[in-house]
Amino acid sequence: MENQETFRLPRINEPAPAFTAITTQGDINFPEDYKGKWVILFSHPADFTPVCTSEFMAFASMEEQFAEANCKLIGLSVDGLYSHIAWLRTIKEKIEYKGMKNIEVKFPLIEDITMDVASKYGMIQPGESNTKAVRAVFFIDPNSILRAMIYYPLSLGRNFKELYRALIAMQTADAFSVATPADWHPGDDVIIPTAGSCGVAKERMETKDPDVHCYDWFFCTKKLDKEKVLSTILKK
Numbered sequence: 325m326e327n328q329e330t331f332r333l334p335r336i337n338e339p340a341p342a343f344t345a346i347t348t349q350g351d352i353n354f355p356e357d358y359k360g361k362w363v364i365l366f367s368h369p370a371d372f373t374p375v376c377t378s379e380f381m382a383f384a385s386m387e388e389q390f391a392e393a394n395c396k397l398i399g400l401s402v403d404g405l406y407s408h409i410a411w412l413r414t415i416k417e418k419i420e421y422k423g424m425k426n427i428e429v430k431f432p433l434i435e436d437i438t439m440d441v442a443s444k445y446g447m448i449q450p451g452e453s454n455t456k457a458v459r460a461v462f463f464i465d466p467n468s469i470l471r472a473m474i475y476y477p478l479s480l481g482r483n484f485k486e487l488y489r490a491l492i493a494m495q496t497a498d499a500f501s502v503a504t505p506a507d508w509h510p511g512d513d514v515i516i517p518t519a520g521s522c523g524v525a526k527e528r529m530e531t532k533d534p535d536v537h538c539y540d541w542f543f544c545t546k547k548l549d550k551e552k553v554l555s556t557i558l559k560k
């Protein structure tokens with residue numbers, strides 16, 4: 325019973341599992357050290373592997389962009405600290421890939437040889453590997469609540485522009501009490517939450533507000549200016 329509780333997958337809207345860890349940037353006490361910030365906690369299968377290297381270069385080159393959106397990055401694999409340090413040094417000193425070079429990974433990379441943290445976050449998925457973390461991504465909000473997660477297999481590199489889009493979309497949903505439709509980007513129309521009753525929905529359908537458009541009673545959007553979104557969300 326205790327094992328089932330310890331190793332069950334974390335769920336959306338639950339508190340992010342707490343841990344302390346050694347990282348390439350010193351010890352961290354999570355989530356305590358990150359209160360008030362969004363965090364993307366992500367795992368990769370192994371240091372010195374090609375897909376992971378391409379991912380770290382892509383993510384590290386976007387770190388500043390995530391920081392402007394009040395979001396810190398934390399990586400994890402079940403490798404040890406000295407492997408992490410050697411791998412990140414190799415990336416900086418030797419790897420040039422798709423126009424990226426001299427890439428310094430400044431965010432912490434957790435050593436998790438014991439798999440303690442990986443187990444708490446369901447990153448070890450035996451169907452894929454008993455000894456490596458899958459490519460998991462957890463979005464954790466400033467109140468340390470898990471807001472979204474993705475799991476990818478070992479062979480599939482992640483799309484870091486999509487992670488950024490998802491972060492901005494969640495922050496927009498929080499700030500403006502709206503939802504975001506498929507493929508939304510700042511400047512696109514947003515979705516007004518479905519009206520609770522038929523009467524309210526009908527009233528909304530008949531609105532004269534030029535910024536609101538209803539496709540049917542259950543599907544209404546409104547304009548939300550890109551500048552308004554970005555000035556609310558991004559630190560200047």
Ligand code: BEZ
Pocket residue numbers: 369370373374375376377478479
């Ligand atoms: C990679 O990052 O290239 C990789 C890591 C583990 C398994 C397969 C691929």
